[in-house]
Amino acid sequence: xxxxxxxxxLAALLLSAFLTLSWxxxxxxxxxxxxxxxxxxxxxxxxxxxxxxxxxxxxLGRMLFYDPxxxxxxxISCASxxxxxxxxxxxxxxxxxxxxGKKGTRNSSVLVNLAWSKSFMxxxxxxxxxxxxxxxxxxxxxxxxxxxxxxxxxxxxxRYRQKFRKAFGKKNTITGQQVLKALSAYLxxxxxxxxxxxxxxxxEPGYHFTPAEARGMDVFLKHCNACHTxxxxxxxxxxxxxxxxxxxxxxxxxxxxxxxxxxxxLFKVPTLRNIEVxxxxxxxxxYKNLQMVLFHYSSNISNTLHLSPALQPAPDxxxxxxxxxxxxxxxxTDTSFLNQKEFGYxxxxxx
Amino acid sequence: MAQNxxxxxxxxxxxxxxxxxxxxGLVVFATTSGKKQNLHVFIQPTFGKQALTLETQAYRSTQxxxxxxxxxxxxxxxxxxxxxxxxxxxIPNSYYLxxxSDTASxxxxxxxxxxxxxxGLSFHIGVDSAKSxxxxxxxxxxxxxxxYWSWNSGYINAKLEGRSPSCLSHKQQFEFHVGGYAHPNNxxxxxxxxxxxxxxxxxxxxxxxxxxxxxxxxxxxxxxEQAGIMIPGKAAMALADEYKHMFRLQNxxxxx
Numbered sequence: 031x032x033x034x035x036x037x038x039x040l041a042a043l044l045l046s047a048f049l050t051l052s053w054x055x056x057x058x059x060x061x062x063x064x065x066x067x068x069x070x071x072x073x074x075x076x077x078x079x080x081x082x083x084x085x086x087x088x089x090l091g092r093m094l095f096y097d098p099x100x101x102x103x104x105x106i107s108c109a110s111x112x113x114x115x116x117x118x119x120x121x122x123x124x125x126x127x128x129x130x131g132k133k134g135t136r137n138s139s140v141l142v143n144l145a146w147s148k149s150f151m152x153x154x155x156x157x158x159x160x161x162x163x164x165x166x167x168x169x170x171x172x173x174x175x176x177x178x179x180x181x182x183x184x185x186x187x188x189r190y191r192q193k194f195r196k197a198f199g200k201k202n203t204i205t206g207q208q209v210l211k212a213l214s215a216y217l218x219x220x221x222x223x224x225x226x227x228x229x230x231x232x233x234e235p236g237y238h239f240t241p242a243e244a245r246g247m248d249v250f251l252k253h254c255n256a257c258h259t260x261x262x263x264x265x266x267x268x269x270x271x272x273x274x275x276x277x278x279x280x281x282x283x284x285x286x287x288x289x290x291x292x293x294x295x296l297f298k299v300p301t302l303r304n305i306e307v308x309x310x311x312x313x314x315x316x317y318k319n320l321q322m323v324l325f326h327y328s329s330n331i332s333n334t335l336h337l338s339p340a341l342q343p344a345p346d347x348x349x350x351x352x353x354x355x356x357x358x359x360x361x362x363t364d365t366s367f368l369n370q371k372e373f374g375y376x377x378x379x380x381x
Numbered sequence: 382m383a384q385n386x387x388x389x390x391x392x393x394x395x396x397x398x399x400x401x402x403x404x405x406g407l408v409v410f411a412t413t414s415g416k417k418q419n420l421h422v423f424i425q426p427t428f429g430k431q432a433l434t435l436e437t438q439a440y441r442s443t444q445x446x447x448x449x450x451x452x453x454x455x456x457x458x459x460x461x462x463x464x465x466x467x468x469x470x471x472i473p474n475s476y477y478l479x480x481x482s483d484t485a486s487x488x489x490x491x492x493x494x495x496x497x498x499x500x501g502l503s504f505h506i507g508v509d510s511a512k513s514x515x516x517x518x519x520x521x522x523x524x525x526x527x528x529y530w531s532w533n534s535g536y537i538n539a540k541l542e543g544r545s546p547s548c549l550s551h552k553q554q555f556e557f558h559v560g561g562y563a564h565p566n567n568x569x570x571x572x573x574x575x576x577x578x579x580x581x582x583x584x585x586x587x588x589x590x591x592x593x594x595x596x597x598x599x600x601x602x603x604x605x606e607q608a609g610i611m612i613p614g615k616a617a618m619a620l621a622d623e624y625k626h627m628f629r630l631q632n633x634x635x636x637x
Binding site (some may be wrong): 081151155156157158159160161164165167168169176177178180181204206207209210211214286287289 | 513514515516517518519523524525526528529531533534535566567612614
C-alpha cells in the first residue's frame with residue numbers, strides 16, 4: 031500500500047516534470063513574434079497580447095500569400111496584385127486584374143503597417159485584418175474561390191498539413207480560422223519604419239534632410255498632414271479629396287458600407303509611406319505619377335458635394351513648393367522594407 | 382548528512398503530492414456528485430407543420446406563392462435555460478449554426494445543466510457584434526461556413542434561398558441573407574420558447590423538440606414584390622422581426 035502510494039507520487043512527479051518541460055519547449059518552438067512599436071508611434075490597433083503572432087504562423091502565412099492555390103484555377107496569388115517591391119501594390123495597374131484577366135473596380139491597396147489600421151479597403155468595409163483575406167479569395171474578379179474550397183485543397187496537401195500542425199498544434203484538419211490567422215500573421219508583420227524620414231527624425235548619425243526636403247516637410251505639415259498624419263501618414267479617416275467622380279466606375283466609396291448620404295464619395299485616407307514606388311495613385315489609379323497628384327491638389331480639385339474643408343481653398347502650391355514636396359515624399363521610401371528577404375517569395379517552400 | 386537532507390526534501394515533496402492528489406480528488410468529487418441534468422434540443426426545420434424537404438418539395442405560402450427551398454441556415458447564440466423558479470443558466474460560448482441540409486447540426490446536446498424544472502429557452506438568432514468585430518473564429522463561427530459577408534464584414538445571421546415561379550428574378554430564384562450587427566441596422570433578434578405552464582416536471586434528461594417554421598418567412602411577403610435581401614438595412618431588420626417568431630415547441634420528452 032505504502033509502496034504503491036510512493037509509486038503514484040513518483041509517477042506524478044515524473045509526469046509533471048514532463049509536462050512542464052514539454053510546455054516550455056512548446057513555447058520555445060512557437061516563438062512569439064512581436065510587433066515593433068517605433069518610438070513616437072501610437073499603440074497598434076491589433077492586439078498581439080490576445081492574438082500572438084508566431085514565427086511559424088508568419089512563415090506559413092507567407093507561403094499562403096505567394097501560393098496561387100488560393101485561387102479557383104490556381105493562377106492568381108495574393109502577390110499577383112500585391113508585389114513587395116512596389117509597397118505590395120499591383121505594379122503599374124490602375125485597376126487590378128484578377129482571374130481570367132478580369133478587371134476589378136479599384137486600385138489594389140498597399141500593404142504596410144496594417145497592425146495600425148482600424149478598417150480595411152478603400153471604403154473601410156472590412157473591420158478586422160483576420161477576416162480581410164476572405165474578400166480577395168471569394169471575389170469573383172479576384173481569386174473567385176471559396177474559403178471552404180481553399181481549406182479542402184490545403185487539407186489534401188501533406189506539406190501544408192505538416193506546416194499547419196507546426197503552427198497551430200496537433201489538430202489534424204486545417205480550418206478556415208487557421209488559414210486566416212496565418213495570412214494575417216504575415217500581413218501584420220509588414221512593417222515599414224526605416225525610411226530616410228524615420229532616420230532623420232530619430233537623429234541617426236549621417237542622416238539629414240537636404241534643404242529642399244526640409245522645405246518640403248514644412249509644406250507637407252501645412253497642407254497634407256491633417257489627413258496624411260505622420261508618423262503613419264494617414265489619420266485612418268474617410269475624406270473626399272476632390273477627385274472628380276468617374277461616371278463609368280460609379281464608386282461611391284464609404285457610402286457602400288454605411289448607406290449614409292453624407293458618406294458619399296469619401297474614401298479611406300491612404301498612407302503615404304513608400305508612396306514613390308506605389309504608383310499609380312488614388313482608389314481608381316487615375317494618376318500615373320506624383321507630379322500629377324500634386325497638380326491635382328494645387329489646380330484640379332473638384333468642388334464635390336463632400337469635399338473636405340481641409341482642402342478648401344485648395345492648397346496654394348508654387349512649382350517650387352511642389353518640387354520640395356516631391357523631395358520630401360521621397361524620403362518616405364524605405365528600401366530596406368521593399369527588399370527585406372523575409373517578406374519575399376519563399377523559394378524553399380515551393381521546391 | 383546530505384543524503385539525509387535529500388531524503389527529508391523528498392518526503393516533503395511526497396507530502397505535497399499527496400495533498401495535491403487529495404485536492405484534485407475533492408474537485409472531481411464536487412463536480413460530479415452534485416446532480417445535473419442533460420438537455421437535448423432538437424430544432425427541426427419545417428414548412429408549416431411538415432418536416433422541411435429541401436429542393437424537391439413544392440410548398441405553398443400564405444401569400445399564394447409556390448416555393449422550393451434550397452438553403453435554410455441560421456445561427457443560434459447566447460442560449461439560456463430558463464427555470465420555473467426564475468433562475469437562468471447561460472450556456473457559455475454558445476454559437477450554433479443550424480443547417481437544414483445537415484441533420485446533425487439540428488441537434489444540440491447540453492450536458493451537466495443545473496437541476497430544476499425547466500420553463501423554457503431563450504436564445505438569439507444570429508451572431509452578436511462582439512464576435513462580428515473580433516476577427517476569425519473557430520467552430521460554427523469559422524468563416525469557411527459561408528455565413529459571412531466578405532466585402533462588408535459581418536455574419537449572415539440567417540439565410541434562406543430557393544425558387545418560385547412568382548419570382549421575377551434571374552432563374553426565378555430568391556435569396557434572403559439577413560445580417561447587420563451595428564446600430565442602426567442590427568438584425569440580431571431574441572427568441573423565447575416556453576414550455577406549457579402545467580409541465581413542471583424535474584428531469585435528469587430531457588428532449589425538447591422545436592420547429593423552425595420556414596413558412597413564417599413568407600407570411601407577410603409576396604415573392605413577386607421582393608425576391609431578395611442581401612445587405613444590412615431596414616428590409617433585413619423587418620424580416621428578422623418576422624422570422625424571430627418561427628420557433629414553436631413541438632414535443633417535450635423527459636426522464637425523471
